[in-house]
Amino acid sequence: MKEAKLESLERLLETLLAAGVRVVGPRRDGGRVVYAELDSPADYTADYIAPANSPKEFLFPKSETILEAAYDAAGVKLEDKLDDDYPATVILGVRPCDARGLASLDEVFAGEYADEFYLRRRAATTIVAVSCLRCDADCFCTSTGGGPDDPAGSDLLLTPLKGGYFVEAVTEKGSALLDGHAGLFDDAPQRALRDRAVAGVKSELRADLAETAEAARRFLQNPAAYDDERWERLAYRCLSCGACTFVCPTCHCYDIVDEGKAGASRRKKNWDACQFDHFTLHASGHNPRSRQPLRWRNRFACKFKIYPERWEVPGCVGCGRCIRVCPVGQDITEALAALATAAGKPTG
Ligand code: SF4
Ligand code: SF4
Structure with missing residues (x-):
């Protein structure tokens, strides 16, 4: 070097x-x-x-x-x-x-x-x-x-x-x-x-969360995590505004839309957010993530399970932006601690 x-x-x-x-x-x-x-x-x-x-x-x-x-x-x-x-x-x-x-x-x-x-x-x-x-x-x-x-x-x-x-x-x-x-x-x-x-x-710098994040990942690997009642409590304040995903350096979801009229149109790629209620809305009207707790579950699974398992890289780099930007004070580190407790890690 x-x-x-x-x-x-x-x-x-x-x-x-x-x-x-x-x-x-x-x-x-x-x-x-x-x-x-x-x-x-x-x-x-x-x-x-x-x-x-x-x-x-x-x-x-x-x-x-x-x-x-x-x-x-x-x-x-x-x-x-x-x-x-x-x-x-x-x-x-x-x-x-x-x-x-x-x-x-x-x-x-x-x-x-x-x-x-x-x-x-x-x-x-x-x-x-x-x-x-x-x-x-x-x-x-x-x-x-x-x-x-x-x-x-x-x-x-x-x-x-x-x-x-x-x-x-x-x-x-x-x-x-x-x-x-x-x-x-x-x-x-x-x-x-x-x-x-x-x-x-x-x-x-906070160094106390590495074990917590690992315990949260173990919790997310357990199929029982899917229907765990904690998601209700963790997400109850969330407004679905999507700010946390837009400022996040690893969030990457986008939507493809066609705009214009017959004769002249364009296809656009626009940022989207898994925290929006229409993100997973199907044309039939069915929405598999119809409530905010389900959308929170998805965000955590994406960052702490899917990213490391599918791409072998972190889905959260600890920049803290989602905490700073959230209008209702949702804190990813507190949520991780709650999930870690569910996996049996005492966080007190
Ligand atoms: S910034 Fe806060 S209120 Fe907005 S979607 Fe994220 S967690 Fe919910
Ligand atoms: S702390 Fe993690 S989840 Fe939050 S914005 Fe930064 S990288 Fe994304």
Whole structure:
């Protein structure tokens, strides 16, 4: 693994923007910070724990047209909207939990039903993560197998030090970015400095949930979990607003809809959410997940059973966003604790 020192993130940003690279990074938006396109180095802010959104929308947009159809006297004309070239993009300042979330999405979208829209954008994108030196009470990455300096899903990992960053090239793409801008990088300082920088936040992060999440997974494997009465209590406050799924770096459900009129129409791929009541509504009117407890059961089974079993990656990376965003204070860690108790793990 190549290591180096970067003195100025601003200069890297400036160089990338001057070269016409599309750069996305943490940017202030009113009272919050979001991952957004950056127009100048001044748009970048380093003052954030986790941006309000996840970076998935730059690889898997909220809404995109995948096909256009036209019909006239000459017949039907279909136009596939998959591009040959997506713009070279660097997502800078990605938190390690979010980078790990992208690694999970990679498995989903490159799997049995490969999604070329995602895969081509992913191929054109370089992920430059920045290790966390701060966390808040909702962060629990170390309980899901990650950490504030976890390189999974990143191409380049920067760890802030006094007077610069300790740089690690995690992939060939990361090495290429390093080599392509060699003038901006110096020799790597001692690795011990980087380890010391993240030691403080490691000691502050919740580490008590790893066993709880594992016990919850065991509970979900038990067929009796399907009809367990706990789902009623766990989901009773939930409003089905779907916010938790939209901010989640690993949630990936979408719907395909046709819009327009005869003669000119488009087929769109739009984000959807398993927490919406119409998500599983059949044309017949039957809905196998007609009530919120059933939808909550699905969300937990997806994250803690289906993801690890089908794709062997985490379905939850412990970013804490779903807790921060929920308008009624639903907390995934409390729900996990309740499920773990059901599996026989005392959580007191
Ligand atoms: S954000 Fe909260 S209220 Fe909205 S769907 Fe998720 S758990 Fe329910
Ligand atoms: S389930 Fe919640 S804590 Fe886990 S990755 Fe998704 S938003 Fe983050």
